[in-house]
Amino acid sequence: MSTSLDLPGGTWTLGDRTVTRFGYGAMQLAGPWVFGPPKDHDAALAVLREAVASGITHIDTAETYGPRVVNDLIREALHPYAGDLVIATKAGGRRDDHGGWPAARKPDELRAQIDDNLATLGVDALDLVHLRLGDANGPVPGERIDEAMATLVDLQRQGVIRHLGVSNATVDQVTQAQSIAPIVSVQNRYNLADRTDDELIDRLAGESIAYIPFFPLGGFTPLQSDALSAVAARLGLTPMSVALAWLLQRSPNILLIPGTSSVTHLRENLSGAVLELSAADVDELDRIAGQA
């Protein structure tokens, strides 16, 4: 078994916990479009066990994945949890009968979601809860967050949440959240092709707050770019590994939660992302989003 010291990117202090910067995003373990059970239950358990056996100490989930399916898989695969494992989850949304993701941020809805997360994960307190804002298209400017944040802060005071973060948030909403309570992380969409949050990442790095890109590999439509393929071919790696190595190199506060339902892909991503990209490689990759 390897240790966290072997993992690409080393570690980061998330609140009062040390986590590997290379984590695992569990969303893809549910059925198609994150709805219903996985097509291969045992294979899903194997991916989770492999992640932890590899030394990963940060797993990202949500009670809406399935719904409940992914939390149930995590509990089945890994409970009782290793002392160094941090499981981050979310509140602020629900699933409808068609697999949609409507908002659910009223105090009673948030309290029910936290209870659900506690029960499905089988814990007395949640390590990290991201308040999930916006909608499926991204953050919604002007959306109010004060009542929802106050509800989560109250639950934190009661001891059922250890640390708070926000997700799918605008820069203003991040600032507003920080004015209400300390947050340890922001989880927004970001990758080689979507650099909207570049300034926010740099600001958060200066404040020792983690930035956790979701869809680091492009999400439901994995990244495809001639430049990425060219750099990967030159280095003898997969494009996915190069995309992850680039994120690790982009800023020290970036924590990875790439998703996969395959042990082979998990191993491939872990072994490739250790690579140190040259300035010329980074320059070429920066051109994908027109940043160079």
Ligand SMILES: NC(=O)c1ccc[n+]([C@@H]2O[C@H](COP(=O)([O-])OP(=O)(O)OC[C@H]3O[C@@H](n4cnc5c(N)ncnc54)[C@H](OP(=O)(O)O)[C@@H]3O)[C@@H](O)[C@H]2O)c1
């Ligand atoms: N806060 C939010 O609103 C929010 C929204 C979305 C996601 N998230 C979190 O972010 C995490 C990451 O997002 P994601 O999983 O949707 O997207 P992602 O990590 O960008 O990409 C996952 C996709 O990449 C494929 N993949 C992974 N490694 C590969 C490899 N080596 N070769 C080829 N394909 C590979 C996976 O397919 P295979 O299964 O075949 O490997 C999967 O289809 C999620 O798990 C979730 O925890 C949060």
